[in-house]
Amino acid sequence: MERSSRRTFLTAVSGSALITLASSWASPDTWAGTSDPAHGTKAVGEELVILLEETSARLTAQATEQRQHTAPLMDALLTTVTDIIEGSRYNRPVKRRLHALAATLSQTVGWHRFDYGLHAEASQYWIAGLHSAHTGGDRDMGAALLGDLAYQASWRDDPRTAAGILERALSGTRHPAARSLLQLRLARALAAQGERRATLRALTAAEHLLYASSGEPVPAWCAWMSTADLAVDSGQALLDLGDTRRAHQLIREGQVLLPPSRDKTRGVFRAYEARSHLDLGEPDRAAAAALEALQVAQRIGAPRCVNLVRDLVPAFQAYPDAPGVGDLFERVAA
Secondary structure (H helix, E strand, C coil), rough: CHHHHHHCCCCCCHHHHHHHHHHHCHHHHHHHCCCCCCCCCCCCCCCHHHHHHHHHHHHHHHHHHHHHHHHHHHHHHHHHHHHHHHHCCCCHHHHHHHHHHHHHHHHHHHHCCCCCCCCHHEEEEHHHHHHHHHHCCHHHHHHHHHHHHHHHHHHHHHHHHHHHHHHHHHHHCCCCHHHHHHHHHHHHHHCCCCCCCHHHHHHHHHHHHCCCCCCCCHHHHCCCCCCHHHHHHHHHHHHHHHCCCHHHHHHHHHHCCCCCHHHHHHHHHHHHHHHHHHHHCCHHHHHHHHHHHHHHHHHHCCCCHHHHHHHHHHHHHHCCCCHHHHHHHHHHHH
């Protein structure tokens, strides 16, 4: 990320600007070539790049509960990498690896900001990462960062922008797992707009692609994508379309399939499950799911998950005497 980009987090990027950015990224002309290696005064070789890559990998591999403590280290590592890119001398292979690392770190740091509700900062980091992915010639990583920007747009109740970004991201990525994740996010954006046929088509594509074979390794940014994610997000899409019973079944199945290591995702899933129970008129089960989501989110330091539960509180006001609802109110107010 350029120095000026790191210092300028004043406003969120508009939906039209994001779609224009995605269109530019998807254009073949954009990938015609990249600039020559930098010619700074300090030479950087492969050994230093390996150290930086290994450090990034170790920090990223930390358990979810520990990442709240390592976020400042990721920020510092990204600053180090961008300073090296801007002011050092290196050959073309090292250049590609530095930009690949900058893109990955920008994605992670952006998610840290997103989880804390700092949306303008998150989008700026992801856009900077997109530029790094372009310079490094990694189209799949570019699609990942566009997918993150689309996820953010959906989260901020702008599914039309999300769908526009995702349609362009899908045109420029190849790996089936990557395309599966993008199709799943597209289904969520389409469902939020009530587009049933297009939603079901995207869900079918996501399921097919998840199990499709490929001769290439799964990109690290979507290696976590699993049957659990497919089930829960499919359920959420169906919930938006009004298919409450089937949605509830899928969300419950996905919750069971999720591995214990993904606590933050579990918190989000349980909040989704609480919403589905409320839609079914089952406040006691909704309260139990919401309480677990809140406990997980507070333990691992995930404010975004906490806010998911808090957003459900008004719907619980109609069931003040249901089991667990009073406990939920007390826990949210604490």
